[in-house]
Amino acid sequence: MLDTYVLRLGHRPERDKRVTTHVALTARAFGAKGIFVSTKDEELENNVRSVVDRFGGDFQITTGIKWKPFLKEFDGTSVHLTMYGTHVDDAIPLIKDVATRKMLIVVGAEKVPPDVYQWATFNVGMGNQPHSEVAALAVFLDRFFQGEGLRRDMDGNMKILPCERGKKVVNDTQ
Numbered sequence: 001m002l003d004t005y006v007l008r009l010g011h012r013p014e015r016d017k018r019v020t021t022h023v024a025l026t027a028r029a030f031g032a033k034g035i036f037v038s039t040k041d042e043e044l045e046n047n048v049r050s051v052v053d054r055f056g057g058d059f060q061i062t063t064g065i066k067w068k069p070f071l072k073e074f075d076g077t078s079v080h081l082t083m084y085g086t087h088v089d090d091a092i093p094l095i096k097d098v099a100t101r102k103m104l105i106v107v108g109a110e111k112v113p114p115d116v117y118q119w120a121t122f123n124v125g126m127g128n129q130p131h132s133e134v135a136a137l138a139v140f141l142d143r144f145f146q147g148e149g150l151r152r153d154m155d156g157n158m159k160i161l162p163c164e165r166g167k168k169v170v171n172d173t174q
């Protein structure tokens with residue numbers, strides 16, 4: 001799978017904690033290798049690392065990054081998710097043509113600065129209606145990786161065994 005990272009812009013720790021946590025966990029579950037968050041938030045880092053410790057994988061979280069130079073100088077393909085962008089079905093073949101090294105997916109919280117639209121390699125819409133960064137990220141990753149992200153074994157201490165009813169969990173820490 002292509003090495004893929006998420007850049008979360010505009011995170012406000014007091015307002016967005018839950019949504020940004022969901023952005024991070026969605027990134028991890030659907031196949032990304034890490035998330036960069038523009039605002040420093042140690043509690044967010046601890047929450048995400050606690051999931052990684054229990055459920056496995058090597059997903060990384062870094063908060064408090066200077067997003068402007070980070071995005072502008074990213075040495076791969078950047079994909080800004082926005083309802084104003086090219087429809088995902090039209091964009092994915094174009095992205096696959098050029099994304100050979102690594103990919104950075106950018107999602108906002110509140111209004112995204114105009115520079116992002118200029119610096120991103122692609123501006124991509126999961127449809128052209130307003131909805132959510134969590135939904136947009138999940139749809140994009142699932143379509144891009146054609147479901148492969150959801151099939152990975154993350155080799156965690158806690159492993160969920162799919163079942164029709166109830167909960168089956170193997171816990172190697174006990």
Ligand code: SAM
Nearest residue numbers: 081082083107108111112125126131132133136
């Ligand atoms: N009103 C803000 C603006 O105009 O930039 C966007 C707020 S929206 C709740 C937060 C983020 O969700 C956006 O920055 C974008 O990344 C994502 N998003 C929402 N709807 C989307 C769509 N239809 N396609 C792609 N991304 C979307």
